[in-house]
């Protein structure tokens with residue numbers, strides 16, 4: 453069956469309009485793509501230099517704890533209104549951000565470990581979201597970390613702290629940091 457001409461034209465318009473967001477110096481530390489010249493997502497790249505990846509466990513049956521980063525612990529109040537809008541941060545509202553961040557997760561690792569938790573399931577995504585999007589779902593850009601949570605080095609610090617505890621604490625929902 454042949455497609456109508458208008459469908460083909462629409463497809464061509466969308467295909468021609470597909471372009472990767474370019475590396476932005478202003479988001480240094482939040483860009484997961486570190487290839488500054490990339491204009492196609494297939495050319496995106498990034499690397500955790502001199503890092504040895506922690507092996508996955510043979511058996512995943514151990515105590516997990518699930519949390520939303522925004523609703524957990526506010527370890528760095530300086531990032532609560534990091535986009536400079538009026539409606540980013542309000543702990544009295546269920547739909548706005550409470551200010552939790554990766555520093556807060558790091559700060560509470562002793563508490564989690566003390567409860568016997570061996571695995572951490574962080575709900576939502578770490579990617580750029582709407583300023584008030586507290587649940588971290590529906591990210592707007594899958595190449596850019598949400599500045600409310602922390603930059604890539606903060607995530608790496610969290611992973612290192614977790615692995616220093618020699619546990620599986622810190623497994624992510626979908627993403628490898």
Ligand SMILES: [Ca+2]
Nearest residue numbers: 528529551553
């Ligand atoms: Ca914060």
